[in-house]
Amino acid sequence: xxxxxxxxxxxxxxxxxxxxxxxxxxxxxxxxxxxxxxxxxxxxxxxxxxxxxxxxxxxxxxxxxxxxxxxxxxxxxxxxxxxxxxxxxxxxxxxxxxxxxxxxxxxxxxxxxxxxxxxxxxxxxxxxxxxxxxxxxxxxxxxxxxxxxxxxxxxxxxxxxxxxxxxxxxxxxxxxxxxxxxxxxxxxxxxxxxxxxxxxxxxxxxxxxxxxxxxxxxxxxxxxxxxxxxxxxxxxxxxxxxxxxxxxxxxxx
Amino acid sequence: xxxxxxxxxxxxxxxxxxxxxxxxxxxxxxxxxxxxxxxxxxxxxxxxxxxxxxxxxxxxxxxxxxxxxxxxxxxxxxxxxxxxxxxxxxxxxxxxxxxxxxxxxxxxxxxxxxxx
Amino acid sequence: xxxxxxxxxxxxxxxxxxxxxxxxxxxxxxxxxxxxxxxxxxxxxxxxxxxxxxxxxxxxxxxxxxxxxxxxxxxxxxxxxxxxxxxxxxxxxxxxxxxxxxxxxxxxxxxxxxxxxxxxxxxxxxxxxxxxxxxxxxxxxxxxxxxxxxxxxxxxxxxxxxxxxxxxxxxxxxxxxxxxxxxxxxxxxxxxxxxxxxxxxxxxxxxxxxxxxxxxxxxxxxxxxxxxxxxxxxxxxxxxxxxxxxxxxxxxxxxxxxxxxxxxxxxxxxxxxxxxxxxxxxxxxxxxxxxxxxxxxxxxxxxxxxxxxxxxxxxxxxxxxxxxxxxxxxxxxxxxxxxxxxxxxxxxxxxxxxxxxxxxxxxxxxxxxxxxxxxxxxxxxxxxxxxxxxxxxxxxxxxxxxxxxxxxxxxxxxxxxxxxxxxxxxxxxxxxxxxxxxxxxxxxxxxxxxxxxxxxxxxxxxxxxxxxxxxxxxxxxxxxxxxxxxxxxxxxxxxxx
Numbered sequence: 001x002x003x004x005x006x007x008x009x010x011x012x013x014x015x016x017x018x019x020x021x022x023x024x025x026x027x028x029x030x031x032x033x034x035x036x037x038x039x040x041x042x043x044x045x046x047x048x049x050x051x052x053x054x055x056x057x058x059x060x061x062x063x064x065x066x067x068x069x070x071x072x073x074x075x076x077x078x079x080x081x082x083x084x085x086x087x088x089x090x091x092x093x094x095x096x097x098x099x100x101x102x103x104x105x106x107x108x109x110x111x112x113x114x115x116x117x118x119x120x121x122x123x124x125x126x127x128x129x130x131x132x133x134x135x136x137x138x139x140x141x142x143x144x145x146x147x148x149x150x151x152x153x154x155x156x157x158x159x160x161x162x163x164x165x166x167x168x169x170x171x172x173x174x175x176x177x178x179x180x181x182x183x184x185x186x187x188x189x190x191x192x193x194x195x196x197x198x199x200x201x202x203x204x205x206x207x208x209x210x211x212x213x214x215x216x217x218x219x220x221x222x223x224x225x226x227x228x229x230x231x232x233x234x235x236x237x238x239x240x241x242x243x244x245x246x247x248x249x250x251x252x253x
Numbered sequence: 254x255x256x257x258x259x260x261x262x263x264x265x266x267x268x269x270x271x272x273x274x275x276x277x278x279x280x281x282x283x284x285x286x287x288x289x290x291x292x293x294x295x296x297x298x299x300x301x302x303x304x305x306x307x308x309x310x311x312x313x314x315x316x317x318x319x320x321x322x323x324x325x326x327x328x329x330x331x332x333x334x335x336x337x338x339x340x341x342x343x344x345x346x347x348x349x350x351x352x353x354x355x356x357x358x359x360x361x362x363x364x365x366x367x368x369x
Numbered sequence: 370x371x372x373x374x375x376x377x378x379x380x381x382x383x384x385x386x387x388x389x390x391x392x393x394x395x396x397x398x399x400x401x402x403x404x405x406x407x408x409x410x411x412x413x414x415x416x417x418x419x420x421x422x423x424x425x426x427x428x429x430x431x432x433x434x435x436x437x438x439x440x441x442x443x444x445x446x447x448x449x450x451x452x453x454x455x456x457x458x459x460x461x462x463x464x465x466x467x468x469x470x471x472x473x474x475x476x477x478x479x480x481x482x483x484x485x486x487x488x489x490x491x492x493x494x495x496x497x498x499x500x501x502x503x504x505x506x507x508x509x510x511x512x513x514x515x516x517x518x519x520x521x522x523x524x525x526x527x528x529x530x531x532x533x534x535x536x537x538x539x540x541x542x543x544x545x546x547x548x549x550x551x552x553x554x555x556x557x558x559x560x561x562x563x564x565x566x567x568x569x570x571x572x573x574x575x576x577x578x579x580x581x582x583x584x585x586x587x588x589x590x591x592x593x594x595x596x597x598x599x600x601x602x603x604x605x606x607x608x609x610x611x612x613x614x615x616x617x618x619x620x621x622x623x624x625x626x627x628x629x630x631x632x633x634x635x636x637x638x639x640x641x642x643x644x645x646x647x648x649x650x651x652x653x654x655x656x657x658x659x660x661x662x663x664x665x666x667x668x669x670x671x672x673x674x675x676x677x678x679x680x681x682x683x684x685x686x687x688x689x690x691x692x693x694x695x696x697x698x699x700x701x702x703x704x705x706x707x708x709x710x711x712x713x714x715x716x717x718x719x720x721x722x723x724x725x726x727x728x729x730x731x732x733x734x735x736x737x738x739x740x741x742x743x744x745x746x747x748x749x750x751x752x753x754x755x756x757x758x759x760x761x762x763x764x765x766x767x768x769x770x771x772x773x774x775x776x777x778x779x780x781x782x783x784x785x786x787x788x789x790x791x792x793x794x795x796x797x798x799x800x801x802x803x804x805x806x807x808x809x810x811x812x813x814x815x816x817x818x819x820x821x822x823x824x825x826x827x828x829x830x831x832x833x834x835x836x837x838x839x840x841x842x843x844x845x846x847x848x849x850x851x852x853x854x855x856x857x858x859x860x861x862x863x864x865x866x
Contacts, residue, residue: 005279013271016551019583020263020300023558027308029322032571034307036561037441038325045326046315054313054326055333063330065379065435065444069498069510070334072386076491076514077341079389080521081348083484084532085477152316158333190393197390201383213437214379240337247344251351277540290543297550304558327563328554331506335550338513342543345520349536356529365533 050222051151051229059156060229064215068204071196071236078193078243081250129174139167147237151226157196157233161240168245177249184242192242199235203228262303270296283350283360287343294339301328301335374424378433378446378501381417381455385410385494389487396483404470407486411466411493415459418497421448422456426852432503441564445503450856451633452500457710458623461717462493468721468831469615471824472728476526476613485525489619492518496623500630505553506563508634512549512595512627516542519624523612534607541604545594552587555580565638572642581644588635589650596628598691599661602684606668609680614724617676621683621720622713629690629709637860654695659789661688666796670803673734675723678800679716682759685793686712692786693774699857701777706853708770711758711842715767718755718835722748725824725832730817735804740813744821747829749808751836756801758839761794766839769846 024031041054041062051057059067143163150156172180184192191198200215206228207216217225273296276289305328311319313326354360388410396403424431430449434440466489473482495514502508520542524535557563559580560571572581590601597605605625609617639645665685672678686708693705725748732738742749758765761772771790778787813819823829842849 002279005275008278009271009275012274013267015583015586016267016270017264018579019555019587020267020580021259022578022580022583023260023263023304023555025260026262026304026558027306027310029307031307032559032561032575033305033325033328033557034322034561036557036571037563037567038327038561040442041326042313042321042323052315054315054323055329058326058330059333061436062438062443063327063506066330066334066504066507066510068383069386069495069507069514070337072390072491072494073338073341073510073513073517075390076488076517076521077344079484079487079491080345080517083481083488083521083525084348084352085481085525085527086351152314154312154314158337187397190397193393194390197386201387204379204383207436211437214376214433214435216437244340251347274544277544283536286540290540293544293547297547297554300551301554301557304554327557331554331557334506334510338510338546341513341517342539342546345517346536346539346543349520349524349532349539352524352527352532353529353536356532 048219049217049229050225053151053153053156055154056151056156056229060232061217061225064200064232067232067236068197068200068215071200071239074240074243075194075197078246081247086250124174132170132174136167136171139163139170143167143237143241147233148230150233151229157236158240160233160237161244164237164241165244165248168241169248172245172249180245181249184245189242189246192238193246194239195242196236196239199232199239203232263300266296266300266303269299272296281361281363283353283362286362287346287350290346291339291343294335294342298332298335298339301332304328374420375431375433375448377417377420378448379435381414381421382446382494382498382501384414384417385490385497388413389490389494392487392490393483396486400479400482403483403486404466404473407490408463408466410490411459411462414493414497415456415463418456418459422453424448425450425453441562441567444507445564445566446501447503447565448501450853451630451706453852454626454630454709455497455500457713458496458500459493461622461713462489462619464831464834465615465618465717465721468724468828469613471827472613472615472724475728481525485522488518488522488525489616492522492619492624496627499627503565504563505556505565505568508631509546509549509553512546512631515624515627516546516595519620522616522620523608525616526611526613528611530607531611534604534611538604538608541594541601545591545601548587548591548594552584552591555584555587559584565634566641569638569641572639572644575644577644577646585635585639585645585650589632592628592631592635593657594628595631596625596687596691597684598628598687599657599664599684602661602665602687605684606677606680609683610674610676614676614720614727617679617724618717618720621680622716625683625687626690626709626713629687629694629705632694633706633860640860651695651697654691655783655786656695658688658690658692658695659786661685662692662789662793663688663796666793666800670796670800672800673736675726675733675735675738675804676720678735678804679719679723682719682797682800683712683716685797686716686759688793689771689774689790692790693770693777696774696777696781696783696786698777698781699854700773700780702857702860703850703853704770704773704777706857707846707849708767708774710849711766711770714835714842715755715758715765715839718751718832718839719759721828721832721835722752722755725828726752728828729821729824730815732815732817735807737815738818739807739811740809741818741821742808743813744818745823747823748832751832752808753805754836754839756805758843760798760801763843764840765843766846768843769850773850 045054045057049057049061143160146155147160204215273289273292305325310324313323395406432447435444498511520539524531594601669678669681690705693701758767761767775787
């Protein structure tokens with residue numbers, strides 16, 4: 001079995017290595033990557049988009065469409081986790097489709113009951129608990145700093161989302177998922193989860209009104225551009241953070 | 254860097270990819286398989302980022318401290334998107350593994366195959 | 370390039386996506402509203418798609434620059450004759466969704482419905498995006514949206530086996546997605562661009578060589594996995610059989626075709642660049658397609674579970690399409706392209722009919738479902754129509770495309786493969802006769818079958834509509850063929866053998 005695996009891996013490795021070594025040397029200044037489409041981003045990126053951080057410029061302005069569907073992908077992950085049954089209690093009286101197969105049925109207990117059954121999960125040392133609770137506000141500040149400075153320093157919406165989610169997860173490990181889930185009110189939850197794609201859709205519509213192009217940014221009005229970019233970043237950070245945190249909180253064994 | 258005329262960075266990336274593929278294919282534990290998938294994903298991201306680097310380059314952030322030549326911003330954006338996609342796949346895979354464990358009590362493929 | 374109906378291009382993708390995001394909001398108080406909301410969103414998207422097809426039919430292919438950035442500095446969306454698949458895809462969804470309203474009653478508790486319909490909408494939106502994008506990295510992102518939603522949709526039914534099948538699908542699918550990402554990065558490293566048309570132009574300057582070949586091979590393998598071609602088809606039977614029936618219809622009918630459309634897109638780029646000698650590759654496709662046809666049909670014969678049988682039948686039919694593409698002659702490619710749609714229609718009919726029977730009786734195997742036709746005549750009739758269509762007898766939808774592919778085989782001098790096609794059809798004939806025999810002419814063995822009633826109208830109507838379309842499209846088969854012809858003929862001068 002291991003021999004077959006090794007054989008398969010070698011079979012895959014060979015063409016990949018051949019393909020990769022025949023590429024133009026990657027850090028030469030005349031490599032196609034550096035003389036291709038990227039040249040215009042480097043030369044005119046700052047004036048066209050108002051972002052000194054060109055990665056943000058590419059992410060939000062030039063290739064914003066990609067980023068739109070990237071936030072849709074993370075939303076898909078959440079939808080997937082929510083659509084899958086949690087828990088394994090056999091439903092009384094089973095469903096016809098399951099009766100024909102194995103006896104341990106499907107379906108899940110309602111989410112609330114499952115969550116109640118989980119306290120803090122793992123016994124936590126008071127040192128860990130104290131440090132996490134102490135650090136949480138500083139983590140939040142760091143996330144906010146990354147978010148709002150994302151157009152001039154490395155950072156941006158996704159990074160901030162990751163740190164926000166990390167706060168939720170760390171607190172969840174220490175205080176228990178139930179306490180942390182309360183931080184996001186039930187009414188707001190569906191809106192917050194969808195915040196990123198909805199922000200994109202809104203800015204796309206606004207861009208359509210302002211420039212006639214879907215997700216178009218007005219290149220001559222830097223204030224509008226900054227505002228739109230910031231709105232997107234905030235949407236990504238909020239939506240992404242809530243989704244990542246929810247993904248963690250929904251995984252229970 | 255070049256070694257025997259081969260671009261060593263790229264070759265190492267493929268080696269990493271194959272390590273991940275081997276883990277995915279040969280391990281019996283589902284979580285280990287998932288980790289193998291993650292290693293493969295990391296390898297592809299490393300490939301993309303490496304391809305965008307330039308000799309003596311600075312990050313593509315045009316502020317006071319950086320100067321030309323700049324690394325290309327497009328691969329960095331690709332990898333950012335790629336990481337989010339990889340996280341999503343991992344999340345769904347974990348949810349499925351949790352479901353399998355809840356029903357069968359095991360996450361070893363060898364044992365799962367034995368079940369009726 | 371923007372203006373008129375082209376403006377609708379991005380919105381056609383975004384409407385289902387935003388609909389999916391809003392589904393939890395809409396269904397917050399009443400989870401059962403999610404189904405109706407999903408239907409409304411898909412209807413709206415279909416309207417937009419019809420506008421797009423109208424523009425295509427009157428003015429020819431068109432493109433749209435997202436964000437107003439001139440190409441190749443932004444992301445380009447392009448609507449050509451292959452993208453027109455988007456309209457029948459959406460219409461199939463519009464028919465399948467009402468079926469799911471009652472079907473899901475026995476699959477999942479109400480509170481999970483919003484998430485289910487969100488996934489379905491995301492799946493639809495992702496497929497639309499896949500078919501209209503003109504950018505390689507965008508293609509990857511849409512592939513991931515479709516794949517992720519598919520993995521989850523397989524497992525919503527909740528049994529452990531479903532999760533296992535979904536996980537197998539996930540692992541294999543994720544590796545193929547990684548190969549696609551690798552190929553995209555490889556092309557980017559070679560040309561410095563991600564826009565499909567631009568890459569074609571730059572590749573022509575770069576010339577051929579091992580790096581270009583490996584990029585093409587990586588794309589090809591990735592799409593082969595997605596479309597479940599032999600030998601990487603192993604994930605399909607369990608996944609499609611275990612999924613809830615409306616999901617099976619979507620997966621077998623539409624999601625597997627993503628690989629075909631992807632392959633066509635890659636062909637377009639590499640052929641326009643004209644840097645690779647693709648004759649050997651096409652021949653490989655022909656062989657693999659022929660093996661898929663015969664193998665899929667062969668395995669289907671031995672299945673007792675109807676849905677497993679239908680899943681293997683999908684593998685067989687994908688073999689037809691791939692065979693047609695590999696033959697690279699006008700008849701074959703046109704037949705293959707139209708079969709993409711016809712098979713989706715027929716498979717949806719079969720899976721929904723099977724689902725209705727399973728819903729009403731709780732039984733899934735041929736031996737258990739003997740004699741069901743007496744109690745569920747309309748559903749069984751639909752199943753019979755689907756069976757006749759898929760075998761390829763006139764005057765049904767399946768006949769025209771298979772006829773064209775066979776003609777293509779003889780036309781391009783590869784007669785043996787034409788016979789493989791006929792052989793496969795014979796096998797298919799055998800197992801569908803088995804099925805119809807069991808339904809119509811054998812005595813029931815279970816009480817549940819004796820007392821079964823026809824499915825509720827929300828489930829019966831879609832089944833009957835689809836079956837009728839199978840017949841209608843058999844009679845009107847010329848229309849889709851004529852529609853696809855210009856796109857295929859554009860592609861073929863480069864195809865070469």
